Amino acid sequence: MHRRNAWEKPARAFLLMFLVTDLLGAALLMTPAASTGDEGLTAVQALFTATTSLAVCGLSVISIGGDLTVFGQLVVAALIQVGGIGIMTLASLLGSALVHRFSLRMQLNVQAENRAPAVGEVSGIVSRVAITCLVIEGAVFAVITPVMWLGHGMGLGEALYSGFFHSVSAFNNAGLSLYDDSLTRFSGDPVILGTVAAAVVLGGIGFPVLIEMRRAWRTPRLWSLHAHLTIVPSAALFAVTIVLVVAMEWHNPDTLGGLHWWAKLTDGAFHGVMPRSGGFNVTDTGAMNDSTLLLTIMMMFVGNGSAGTAGGIKVATLAVLFLVLWSEVRAHDRVHVAGRRLPPDVVRQAVSLTFLSMTAVAVTTVFLLHTTPFTFMQTLFEVVSAVGVVGLSTGITPELAPWAQVLMVVLMIAGRIGPVTFVTAIAFRERRRRYDLAEARPMIG
16 A cells, blocks of 8 residues: 655645635735726736745736735735745644644644754744744834835835835845835935845745854854855855946946946845845846846855745755765765765755756746747746746746746746645655665766
């Protein structure tokens, strides 16, 4: 009799819960109360908007501030919050509040969603995730709201509402804005842009790392291996991206070229952070140089930390692949880092995740290039933004045909859940091999 592994059921439960929540959000957005127009949103528009909110992606086919009423915008904000905290995490919080304990099924479901290393660690993670999320969002709101009110000519009510929406969107790495030009109106403002960028970094670095840093941020020697493989490479990627973006766009008249030198630095640094799953922009992304767009694509594909609000293959995955390469170059048969040895299954997971993500990007890009009139760079950029649930866009997503937008919906769901978990969840069955075969070695390279 076929028996499924314990981790397979939570993967399917996670996908099912995501789809149910997604469809519920789409149904709410299709109601007359959610849209400003007489005809309301189409089914594809509502589904796309619900998915990009729940997957905390940020790509959009409508104007959040223009096409949605306050009710519709609050539905989007709620989906962003649920998607950021985690559907299974939120369900477990509500369930534990009712029964006063975490059942094993709850813990397995949350482990599948948050990539928790052990089931026993789930109960501690769940409560801290919610607290961390609300505290940081509250701090972001408290900083940016007064600046919007006093420094950018907004009324108090508008500043309060805008501060609330953008603090939720920023920490959860959603990248959705009430303004059609995203955060362009705040160009050169170090307080708003710096605070939003910090929220994106904190949300994207991953809840386990945030929780660990709260206890031992002054003593790196006490950090876990996961914290080391997340913080150090991530900081290096942020620094390199910021420097390159500023340098490559410094003289571009369509982006940073016409700004004061201080605004060039501020806006360039902001864009250097956003590809790591932030999704906001203060310049016209589509007008950037191809070199900057390619760099942005690379950073969107990598993403940020695991078990957080960011997408991509995750920076720890990239670090593991680099360590595998470094060990191979040095002719080591084991992968060692920070006084530890990486188990083979971690290497397999890193390779599998990267290969599945690359395959999804390649196949979808080729298909859209053949069926749409857009350029290679525009198409690749949009596809990677969807798979990496980033939200940066060259502006072609609203112009895609409805069927292509549905395809982007599938990419966003797969990107948010994780390609490996997504494939596991939709697999019909798994057969466990009860025997091994003789070893054979093919030629590599």
